[in-house]
Amino acid sequence: MTEEADLVFDRPASLSPVVTHYCPGCIHGITHRLIAEVMDELGIRERTVGIAPVGCSVLAYNYFECDFAEAAHGRAPAMATGIKRTNPDLIVFTYQGDGDLASIGTNELIHAAARGENITTVFINNAVYGMTGGQMAPTTLPGMVTTSSPYGRDVKTQGFPVRVCELIAQLDGAAYVVRRTAFKPLEVRRLRAALKTAFQVQMAGLGFSLVEVVSNCPTNWGMTPRESISFVEQQMIGYYPLGDYKTREEVKSLR
Amino acid sequence: MKTLMKGNEAIGEAAICAGCQAYFGYPITPQTEVLEYMSRRMPEVGRVFVQAESELGAINMVYGAACTGARVMTTTSSPGYSLMQEGISYIAMSFVPCVLVNVMRGGPGLGNIQPSQGDYFQMTKGGGHGDYNTIVLAPSTVQETVDLVVEAFDLADKYCQPVAIIADGMIGQIMEPVEFPEIKEPVRPKRPWALTGAKGRPKNIITSLFLSPETMEQKVLRLLDIVAQIRVTEVRYAEYMLEGAEIVVVAYGTAGRIAQTAVKQARAEGIPVGLFRPISMFPFPYDRLAAQVGLARDVLVVEMSAGQMKEDVQLAVCGRAPVSFYGKLGGLVPLPEDILAEIKRLV
Numbered sequence: 001m002t003e004e005a006d007l008v009f010d011r012p013a014s015l016s017p018v019v020t021h022y023c024p025g026c027i028h029g030i031t032h033r034l035i036a037e038v039m040d041e042l043g044i045r046e047r048t049v050g051i052a053p054v055g056c057s058v059l060a061y062n063y064f065e066c067d068f069a070e071a072a073h074g075r076a077p078a079m080a081t082g083i084k085r086t087n088p089d090l091i092v093f094t095y096q097g098d099g100d101l102a103s104i105g106t107n108e109l110i111h112a113a114a115r116g117e118n119i120t121t122v123f124i125n126n127a128v129y130g131m132t133g134g135q136m137a138p139t140t141l142p143g144m145v146t147t148s149s150p151y152g153r154d155v156k157t158q159g160f161p162v163r164v165c166e167l168i169a170q171l172d173g174a175a176y177v178v179r180r181t182a183f184k185p186l187e188v189r190r191l192r193a194a195l196k197t198a199f200q201v202q203m204a205g206l207g208f209s210l211v212e213v214v215s216n217c218p219t220n221w222g223m224t225p226r227e228s229i230s231f232v233e234q235q236m237i238g239y240y241p242l243g244d245y246k247t248r249e250e251v252k253s254l255r
Numbered sequence: 256m257k258t259l260m261k262g263n264e265a266i267g268e269a270a271i272c273a274g275c276q277a278y279f280g281y282p283i284t285p286q287t288e289v290l291e292y293m294s295r296r297m298p299e300v301g302r303v304f305v306q307a308e309s310e311l312g313a314i315n316m317v318y319g320a321a322c323t324g325a326r327v328m329t330t331t332s333s334p335g336y337s338l339m340q341e342g343i344s345y346i347a348m349s350f351v352p353c354v355l356v357n358v359m360r361g362g363p364g365l366g367n368i369q370p371s372q373g374d375y376f377q378m379t380k381g382g383g384h385g386d387y388n389t390i391v392l393a394p395s396t397v398q399e400t401v402d403l404v405v406e407a408f409d410l411a412d413k414y415c416q417p418v419a420i421i422a423d424g425m426i427g428q429i430m431e432p433v434e435f436p437e438i439k440e441p442v443r444p445k446r447p448w449a450l451t452g453a454k455g456r457p458k459n460i461i462t463s464l465f466l467s468p469e470t471m472e473q474k475v476l477r478l479l480d481i482v483a484q485i486r487v488t489e490v491r492y493a494e495y496m497l498e499g500a501e502i503v504v505v506a507y508g509t510a511g512r513i514a515q516t517a518v519k520q521a522r523a524e525g526i527p528v529g530l531f532r533p534i535s536m537f538p539f540p541y542d543r544l545a546a547q548v549g550l551a552r553d554v555l556v557v558e559m560s561a562g563q564m565k566e567d568v569q570l571a572v573c574g575r576a577p578v579s580f581y582g583k584l585g586g587l588v589p590l591p592e593d594i595l596a597e598i599k600r601l602v
Contacts, residue, residue, distance in 0.1 A: 046454035051319075052462075061460045067450040069322050070462035072345050075315040078307070082319025083450065085303045086277045086327070090452055108315070111308035 012036035014045045014065050021059060025225020027215040028056060028124060030182045032063050034192045035093075035122065039066065042199055048091040049083055051076040053100035056130040060095050074105025077112035080119040091202055093120040098139040099129045102162045109168070116173030116207040120198045123164060125240065126215035134220030138162040141239055146220070161239060165212050169245035175207035177246035181214040181237065183229045190242075200254045207248070214240050257432040262397045262422065263288035265433050266330060266356055269404035271296060275354070276325040276441035277303035279316035281335060284368040285424035286358035289330040302441060310335040314342030314355075321351040322461045324449035326408050326441055330356035332424075333374050334365065336382075343417055344383030347478065348463035350448070352411035354404065355389075356420040358427040361586035369586020370424035370509055375563035378421050379537040386475050388482050390418045390489055391536040395512040397431035403534075405436060410489065412444060414481050421536055423559065425509040425588060491534035492543055496522055500529030502601050503548050503576075505568050506557040507533050510589060514557050517594035528598050536564070544571040553601045554578045557594055559587070 011017060015036035022028045039045045045066050052060040054073035061068030071079045076094035084092040101109055101123050112119065128146055129135040135148040139161050143152040169177045176198055180191040191213060198209035214236050216228035223231060260268070267289050270278065278297055280290040290306065297304035303320075307313035313329045320327040331339060336357045346353060359374045361367040378391045390410055394400040400422060407418040443449070450459055465471040495515050497503065506514040511532035518530045531547055533540050548554055554576050556565040562580045569578050581597040583589045 047452040049323075049450045049452065058464060061462060065453065065458055067453050067459045068461075069319065069450055070460070070464050071318075072315065072341055075311065075318075075342070078312040078315035079319035079322075081305065081312075082277070082279065082316035082321075082327070083323055084319075085305055085316070086320040086325045087323050087451070090323075090450075107308055108312055111312060115305075 012040045014039035016063050016065050018062060020063055022056070023219045025216065025218045025228060027126070027182045027213060030188060031122065031124060031191070031213050032060070034188070034195055036064060037192065038196045038199055041196065042203065044091045044199065044203070047089060048093070051080050051092070051094040053094070053096040055097035055100045057095055057097060057124065058131065074100050074103070075108055076100070076105065077108040077117070077119070077121065081112055081115070081117050084117060084119050091199065093122060093199070095122045096124070097130065098123070098125045098127065098137045102138040102164050110171070113168050113171045113174045113208045113210070116175070118202055118205055118207060120202050121210045122195070123210060123212040124215045125164070125212055126217040127236065128217050128220045130217050130220055134217070141235060163240060165210070165245040168210055173208050174210065174246050175248045176201045176209040176251050178244045179212040179214060179240060179242050181232060181242060183232045197251065197254060201251055204250070204254060206250050212240070214242070257434050259430055260397065260433050261288060261428065261430050262400055263358065263427040264292040265397050265401050266404055266420070267292035267296060268435055269401040270328045270354065270408070271300055271302070272436050272438050273405045273408040274326050274439035274441045275302070275328050275408065277320045277327045279305050279307050279313040279320070279327070279329050281307050281310050281313050281331065283332045283335045285360055285370070285427045286330050286332040286356070288427070289356065300438070310338040311341065314339040317353050318342050318346050318349070318351070321346060321353040322349070322450045324443045324446035324451070326412070328354040328356070330358065332358045332360045333362050333371070336374060337377065340377065340383035343389065344385050344387065345463050346417050347387040347389060348385065348474065349461050350415045350478070351461065352415050353417050354407045354411055354420070355417055356404070356422060359421065359423040367586045368424065370559060370588055371586055372423055372508060372510060372559040373563070374421065375536065375558070375560055378419055379539070387478055388537050389416060390414070390485055391421050392418070392491065393421045393507045393534055393536050394426060395508050395532065397426065397429060398433045400426055401433050401435060414485060416481060421508065423509050424586070486538040489535055490538050490540045490543065492540040493532040493534060494547065495530040495532070497529030497531065497547050499527050501552045502526070502528040502555060502598060503551045503553070504528060504530045504555045504557060504594070504598065505533070505544065505564070506530065507536060507564065510557050510559050513589055513591055514594050516591040517598060520591060520595050521598045526598060526602055539567045539571070541567070541571040544568065545573065548572050548576055551576050555597055555601060556580045557589060557597070558582045559589070560584070
């Protein structure tokens with residue numbers, strides 16, 4: 001081939017040229033790439049600060065080419081509040097899993113949303129504590145077997161899953177709250193669009209934005225990546241319906 | 256010009272004078288007036304005020320703001336400081352500056368809202384998890400509080416570490432004439448590590464996670480280097496009538512102030528007694544106290560706790576003189592005559 005080919009696909013500038021530690025088949029990788037693409041598209045990489053959680057994505061700061069802080073478990077929205085309030089020109093986002101955001105960090109999340117903090121939260125919900133080896137999370141489905149619900153989550157003793165979007169959407173401070181997934185190309189495109197809108201909401205100063213990503217965990221679910229994708233489609237989506245839970249009027253004009 | 260002002264409000268104004276750009280707090284007695292004062296004053300001077308959802312929220316907002324190089328403060332009282340310890344440990348390991356104020360109240364548990372010095376251990380011995388210490392400064396008057404709060408911001412910036420003020424409900428609630436320095440605009444020193452957006456430079460990462468044990472050890476050693484330097488350069492204390500003292504009273508903060516009155520009375524009665532008042536509780540002035548105890552016959556520690564600082568006094572005195580203790584608990588404040596009676600008991 002002597003002709004020069006057109007470059008049609010490349011690594012986004014906002015994504016670091018490194019190998020991630022994520023397991024094969026995990027949706028973290030897709031979500032990271034989409035956030036990086038959106039940062040490139042909106043031209044905000046040089047003024048963005050990310051906050052990594054405690055959990056599987058604890059090392060997210062190694063994978064983005066923007067400034068990053070690593071928060072204590074669950075405290076990312078509070079940390080983001082401190083950064084954004086003192087630096088309103090920065091774009092600030094938190095990246096959190098279900099243990100971090102929906103268990104130990106509910107207080108920080110709810111109040112950041114209630115105050116209408118002008119920050120963006122990306123919430124990866126894979127129904128399990130991945131990093132510590134697959135324990136029951138607040139979002140673990142009823143009957144689901146984990147290392148701390150070996151008989152399957154019994155709602156009589158272990159309670160019911162927490163639906164985060166439905167909770168946060170009720171708060172007046174929340175401007176944009178949506179649930180997406182990434183188990184097929186169409187859903188990946190929808191997720192990308194939602195992430196873009198969420199950052200645009202922040203750029204327009206409209207308030208709190210949250211994108212939940214219904215995800216998988218092949219390793220701790222004990223499945224192949226393909227099986228885990230089927231589980232997302234057949235089980236997870238049933239409990240966590242995809243959709244827009246809150247789109248404030250001003251947000252609609254952004255599109 | 257002097258202003259008559261409540262201790263808690265003076266803490267807030269002192270922070271504004273020091274160029275504090277952001278304040279995050281949560282209501283808890285006997286500290287709440289700082290929060291209230293800042294809610295009014297910070298917007299007035301065009302700065303950031305947020306009432307957090309909890310002390311956990313407040314300290315993590317402080318952590319975030321500190322990561323961008325801003326001068327930032329939170330204030331609380333004992334149970335709130337316990338909650339903040341998580342964040343303080345992270346902040347210390349992240350090498351970012353901030354100022355913390357603990358207006359101590361009675362404990363343990365919910366305790367009560369009266370003045371106490373029961374947080375000495377949790378303030379001076381690290382407090383959170385891991386190997387670290389924060390500078391801890393103890394004022395005994397409202398004016399000294401103002402001076403130390405202003406200084407705390409400089410020290411935090413100097414060492415890129417949290418610096419704590421250890422006050423108590425008495426200092427917080429008392430009204431005294433105070434003088435403030437000129438108000439400094441919040442200017443950020445050039446910080447190559449600050450999270451300001453990766454424009455024209457490689458990205459900055461602020462983390463306290465170091466998975467490799469070798470790296471972690473190096474990071475802790477770096478932190479301990481700072482602590483070692485602090486131990487040498489930031490020792491502060493006040494001395495009163497120590498010349499020829501056969502009895503050395505050691506007390507800090509409100510207890511130190513009351514002890515000073517007792518010492519003065521005792522001297523008037525011809526008793527050779529003096530007061531050593533540590534101001535930096537960390538670093539504790541071990542060497543100076545040891546020198547001042549010298550040939551003294553007795554050392555009397557007075558605290559509004561069960562004798563927490565007493566352990567450090569004993570370390571300093573190192574068996575050269577008996578160390579006795581007089582303390583009040585439960586939010587009770589010792590009276591000068593109580594302390595005078597203790598001094599006379601030793602004569």
